[in-house]
Amino acid sequence: MTDTAPGLPQLGTTLFSLTLEQRAPGNDLAALLRKVATRELGPGVEMVAFQSLRGWPRLDDAAVRKVRGLIADSGLTPSCLAINLDLALQPGRLLSDDEAYEYVAVQLRGAASLGFPAVRVGVECGPEIMTRLLPLAEQLGVKIGVEIHAPLTIDAPPVAALKELFTRLDTEWLGFIPDFSASMRAVPAAVDDAHRKAGIAPELTALTRQLWAQPGPTMAKFPQLEQRAAELGAGQAEIGNLKMIFTMHGRMEPERWADFFPHVIHVHGKFYGVFDGPDGPSDPSIDYPAIVRVLREQGYTGFISSEYEAHAYTGLYSAFDQVRAQHDMLKRLLEAEPAVAR
Amino acid sequence: MLEVPMIQTRGFRNREPGEGFEVRLRLPYYRGLWTNLIEGAAITVDSETFAADGIGWSIDGVEYSLAQLRSSETARWPVDVPAILRVPRSEPLPIGFHDVRADLRLRMSYIPEELQPTIWSEQRRLVITR
Numbered sequence: 001m002t003d004t005a006p007g008l009p010q011l012g013t014t015l016f017s018l019t020l021e022q023r024a025p026g027n028d029l030a031a032l033l034r035k036v037a038t039r040e041l042g043p044g045v046e047m048v049a050f051q052s053l054r055g056w057p058r059l060d061d062a063a064v065r066k067v068r069g070l071i072a073d074s075g076l077t078p079s080c081l082a083i084n085l086d087l088a089l090q091p092g093r094l095l096s097d098d099e100a101y102e103y104v105a106v107q108l109r110g111a112a113s114l115g116f117p118a119v120r121v122g123v124e125c126g127p128e129i130m131t132r133l134l135p136l137a138e139q140l141g142v143k144i145g146v147e148i149h150a151p152l153t154i155d156a157p158p159v160a161a162l163k164e165l166f167t168r169l170d171t172e173w174l175g176f177i178p179d180f181s182a183s184m185r186a187v188p189a190a191v192d193d194a195h196r197k198a199g200i201a202p203e204l205t206a207l208t209r210q211l212w213a214q215p216g217p218t219m220a221k222f223p224q225l226e227q228r229a230a231e232l233g234a235g236q237a238e239i240g241n242l243k244m245i246f247t248m249h250g251r252m253e254p255e256r257w258a259d260f261f262p263h264v265i266h267v268h269g270k271f272y273g274v275f276d277g278p279d280g281p282s283d284p285s286i287d288y289p290a291i292v293r294v295l296r297e298q299g300y301t302g303f304i305s306s307e308y309e310a311h312a313y314t315g316l317y318s319a320f321d322q323v324r325a326q327h328d329m330l331k332r333l334l335e336a337e338p339a340v341a342r
Numbered sequence: 343m344l345e346v347p348m349i350q351t352r353g354f355r356n357r358e359p360g361e362g363f364e365v366r367l368r369l370p371y372y373r374g375l376w377t378n379l380i381e382g383a384a385i386t387v388d389s390e391t392f393a394a395d396g397i398g399w400s401i402d403g404v405e406y407s408l409a410q411l412r413s414s415e416t417a418r419w420p421v422d423v424p425a426i427l428r429v430p431r432s433e434p435l436p437i438g439f440h441d442v443r444a445d446l447r448l449r450m451s452y453i454p455e456e457l458q459p460t461i462w463s464e465q466r467r468l469v470i471t472r
Contacts, residue, residue: 023346051374084373088452089378090415122452240461
């Protein structure tokens with residue numbers, strides 16, 4: 001396990017990092033848990049329920065016993081279960097509040113039965129549903145965290161509304177799960193490889209990178225991208241791919257992570273690759289020292305789940321090796337002397 | 343055994359005379375999908391494109407038209423179960439290699455409407471042996 005010193009954030013892995021590995025023969029849940037444990041990529045383990053648990057959200061008692069047994073045998077500590085509110089499940093309408101509540105509640109009960117202390121939901125699980133879920137969360141002893149993933153920021157209206165709610169309720173059972181993807185300093189190089197393979201012209205990727213780097217809210221850039229990419233001859237599918245650069249890589253200043261506190265219940269360490277450089281391993285797209293500084297200053301002692309996602313762009317790297325490299329870097333930064341405030 | 347890419351090389355075959363052919367797709371989305379979020383898949387073999395509307399589906403032994411897939415409230419396409427697509431064609435495909443392309447359109451249940459649908463496109467060279 002990558003143990004960190006007491007009083008610091010703890011490290012862990014979400015099995016989502018292993019999405020490509022999961023597609024290889026033989027890598028069932030038991031095998032993936034065993035490999036994470038053998039490679040000492042705990043102590044925390046997170047998984048996406050719909051991805052890792054066949055039959056979710058309705059597991060029978062035997063399935064629950066089996067999953068609990070697999071986690072116990074691995075020696076890993078369940079940190080968080082990622083669940084989903086599929087709000088746009090029905091064509092042409094969104095789920096009603098009653099339907100949304102039920103859709104999440106059954107998963108919250110499932111998480112409790114599996115022994116997870118927290119669940120992750122998306123921002124579509126808004127203040128109304130969160131408020132209704134609070135008594136159940138308290139009763140089950142399972143915290144509910146809203147993931148703040150790119151392109152969301154602390155200032156985005158749905159996030160600001162949640163912040164207001166959490167402040168008002170002042171409860172330990174509801175909170176945020178900020179994700180490194182919200183605060184990136186560059187678009188990962190792997191994107192270029194993926195676009196090249198998909199036959200997307202380099203000038204289209206360059207245009208999107210250029211718009212990405214400009215100041216201003218991401219959501220406002222979509223129409224501009226559509227228009228300028230279409231002028232360069234991009235089709236619908238290509239524009240869809242280009243838009244993903246905006247939705248997956250946020251530009252919120254890392255220092256703003258302080259505003260998520262004291263309502264942070266878990267952290268997602270999304271990343272796209274740690275590489276050896278002249279000054280040792282580093283990640284060109286994420287400013288780890290800046291984020292780690294905030295987590296330390298806020299006294300955060302929960303988990304950081306390493307979430308390797310370059311598998312969406314490239315199969316060149318082993319997710320196991322990448323999580324190892326990220327853990328080593330995080331541990332080094334977390335345990336370094338406190339940085340001088342800027 | 344499933345292959346990692348969306349288009350599976352196994353299972354690409356002609357059906358009975360007059361019934362067209364089959365190709366198997368693995369869901370490229372990572373966490374399985376309620377089938378009513380599938381907008382359809384267009385298949386192109388060499389330069390001949392077959393529209394999504396006319397293609398029948400089979401998932402986990404259950405057969406669906408595209409309309410049935412889209413109206414089901416309970417059917418799922420698990421990440422480790424390939425869908426068999428039945429593509430109508432009056433003549434069987436010639437024996438030999440074919441460039442097969444799939445354009446799979448999915449609605450993501452949590453992504454803003456203006457970003458829908460998500461389209462997964464892939465091309466592989468497959469072989470018809472009989």
